[in-house]
Structure formats: structure tokens, C-alpha cells
Amino acid sequence: METLHVETETKQYPVFIGNEIITDLSPFIKELKPVVTSVLILSDKTVSALYMDNVIEALQGLDLPVHTFVVPNGDGEKSFSNYYNSLTFALENGLDRNSLILALGGGMIGDLAGFVAGTYMRGIRFIQIPTTLLAHDSAVGGKTGINHPLGKNMVGVFHQPEAVFYSINFLDTLPLTELRSGFAEVIKHALIQDEEFYNYLKEEISDLSDIQLENLSHILKKGISIKAEVVSQDEKEKGLRAILNFGHTLGHAIESESGYGTISHGDAVAIGMRFALKLSEELGNTNLHYKEISNWLKQFNYPGVPFQLDAMRLLSAMKRDKKSTSGHVKMVLLEAIGQPYVKEVSDSILLDALQKFLLTDKEQ
Ligand SMILES: NC(=O)c1ccc[n+]([C@@H]2O[C@H](COP(=O)([O-])OP(=O)(O)OC[C@H]3O[C@@H](n4cnc5c(N)ncnc54)[C@H](O)[C@@H]3O)[C@@H](O)[C@H]2O)c1
Numbered sequence: 001m002e003t004l005h006v007e008t009e010t011k012q013y014p015v016f017i018g019n020e021i022i023t024d025l026s027p028f029i030k031e032l033k034p035v036v037t038s039v040l041i042l043s044d045k046t047v048s049a050l051y052m053d054n055v056i057e058a059l060q061g062l063d064l065p066v067h068t069f070v071v072p073n074g075d076g077e078k079s080f081s082n083y084y085n086s087l088t089f090a091l092e093n094g095l096d097r098n099s100l101i102l103a104l105g106g107g108m109i110g111d112l113a114g115f116v117a118g119t120y121m122r123g124i125r126f127i128q129i130p131t132t133l134l135a136h137d138s139a140v141g142g143k144t145g146i147n148h149p150l151g152k153n154m155v156g157v158f159h160q161p162e163a164v165f166y167s168i169n170f171l172d173t174l175p176l177t178e179l180r181s182g183f184a185e186v187i188k189h190a191l192i193q194d195e196e197f198y199n200y201l202k203e204e205i206s207d208l209s210d211i212q213l214e215n216l217s218h219i220l221k222k223g224i225s226i227k228a229e230v231v232s233q234d235e236k237e238k239g240l241r242a243i244l245n246f247g248h249t250l251g252h253a254i255e256s257e258s259g260y261g262t263i264s265h266g267d268a269v270a271i272g273m274r275f276a277l278k279l280s281e282e283l284g285n286t287n288l289h290y291k292e293i294s295n296w297l298k299q300f301n302y303p304g305v306p307f308q309l310d311a312m313r314l315l316s317a318m319k320r321d322k323k324s325t326s327g328h329v330k331m332v333l334l335e336a337i338g339q340p341y342v343k344e345v346s347d348s349i350l351l352d353a354l355q356k357f358l359l360t361d362k363e364q
Contacts, residue, residue, distance in 0.1 A: 133182025181266025
């Protein structure tokens, strides 16, 4: 088992990564102060069917009331109604301020359960138990929340977990499309912060369906370390943390305009990263080998921009993004691999770049 440490202004917590580490959950919970009075495991249908029993079994030595609440799966379920229903369930089952929530699932559950924990009785403790590759990103850093029909992740709070338990064996059942989605965030971390890691990925990973345990473990550790480092310097996104949005400005626009859940988060981010790379080259007069990176991404079958979306519609959605200020879009761009910067880009430049990008993207 490997332990990483996340240190933010408000909290320090461990991230445990390893095979079958869920067995270490009980001893960790036992040590928490104040003493935990009850546990609520929040999960989605698919993950619950696969791993809920493992987690319940791992809690048996605790002698605590353990409740489970399961929502349907899919990003559309990061909703007001599931948030409300989870709170109602928690109240009906007598969760108090010393109860603990376990978020068992991917980023959707992590965000929803974290938001429930962050707001129930003005905030109770929670632990992330990620089950997707993408969650190496979402489980660390304390951003929690739900979607509003008018925008993704528009309602939420910063609420750091007590710990993250990454039991790698839980990823065994992850469909290839979900691995690909998570891998996009891994690539993002490499591109914004670590050229050596990017080269490692390019050399070592060519087929996600055949990813070796040691590679997966290395990828998780590297990705989490990068995320943890950024978050430790800027917990509440006052500056540096914005670089984590590389690929997300267009990515979020694609997700919301296609309808949440229609395209996976990582697939949308992969398109957004390609666009950001192209724009970086155009505006920065740099050579980021857009074509080479783009071809490498294609190897994993990341999709192109959905056909029904045009440049004007995407621009409007980008302007609604909460990272835009007074309707101006801020893009995370790269000077070189590992050297990101944030730039406000005018509507006319963006529209032009989007039109060109869509044209070539749909031609490919
Ligand atoms: N809070 C943050 O900092 C942050 C960062 C990035 C992404 N996110 C959010 O994360 C979400 C996306 O996360 P995700 O891709 O993990 O999505 P997800 O949680 O919806 O999981 C994707 C699908 O995989 C299934 N699944 C999960 N684990 C599985 C397993 N081990 N075996 C089989 N199936 C499994 C789920 O049931 C679901 O159908 C988005 O809502 C995004 O906004 C949050």
C-alpha cells in the first residue's frame, strides 16, 4: 500500500492506494475523533451491486449502525432530487453531526456524497472510496457539488474528505469507455505539470484494455500527486488551481450542450484539451506538436465533437461556465508541456478558432 498526503489550508488527509486496501477502512474509522456514531454509504446502482457487500463486510468490526443509500448511475444523477433524497434518508435514519458518509463510486457519487456531507447539519465528515480511474482527480481536492439544468457543477461546496481509500482491485470491472474517460484526466495532469510523466504515458500506454496493474498504480500515484500539489497551493481556486481546468472550458460546454451523460466527462475533456492545444499554438506562437498529441489521443478512440454542436452554441455555453468572469471566457493554455497559463480570450477569437477546429475535427 502507498500513502500520499494531501495538505490544504483547511485540512490534511491521507490517500491510500493499493490492492484490497478496503480492509484497512475499519481501523482508520475507529481512530477518528470525535468517535463516529453511524455510517452512511452512498453509492450508485452499478457500483453498489459490485462492491457494496465488500465495504459493508469491511465495516463489520466497527459495531456501528451502517446505512446504505443507492441512486441510479449516470452523471445526470448528480441532481437536486438525489441530493434532497439523500438528505431525507440521512435525517430519517438519525445521522448526527458525528456520523460519517462513505462515497463509494466514481466522480458522480464522490461529488454528490461530498456535497451531502458538506451541507448536512452544516457539514459532517466523509471518506472517498473511488471506483473509477477518473476519480483519481475528483476524489482529491474537496470540490463537491451537483449539476443545475443550466450548468454543470453549478451548486456545491469545498469540503475535504477525511481520507481517500483507492482500492485498485475495484477498478477491475471498469468498462473500457470509463477507463478512457479517466485516462483523459491523467493526460491532463501530465500536460499541465509534468513532461516526464507525459513521456512515460506516451511510451508505456498504448492500449487501455491491457493496462498492467503496476502501470495503473503508477498512473494513480502520479496523477494524484500532481492534483494534490496544485490543491495544496490553492485550495479554493483563487489562482493556480485554475490550471486544472485545462480542456474543461470547452469540455464542460460539450457535456452540457449534448445533455449530461450523453458523452463521458473524459471524452469531452479530451476534445477540450485538443482545442486548448491548438489555440495555445495559434495564440502563443509555440509548437506543442498538436498533430502528434492529437494522433496519440485518437489511438484510444476518443470521439470528435458531436455533430449537432456548432461553434456559436459552444461559445455561448463556454461563456456560461462559472470560470468565466463578466461573460469573458478564460482559457487554460500551454506555453510548453508542463507550463500552463490562464488567458482571457475574446469572443471573436474564440468563435473563429472554434469554427476552424470544428471543421478539421469533423473532417478527421
Ligand atoms: N470534484 C472534482 O474535483 C471533479 C473532478 C473531475 C470530475 N468530477 C466529476 O466526476 C464525474 C465523472 O466521474 P466518473 O467518470 O467517475 O463518473 P461516474 O461516477 O458517473 O462513473 C461512470 C460510470 O461507471 C460506473 N462505474 C463506476 N465504478 C465502476 C466500477 N468499478 N466497475 C464498473 N462500473 C463502474 C458508474 O456506475 C457509472 O455508470 C463528473 O460528474 C465530473 O463533474 C469532479
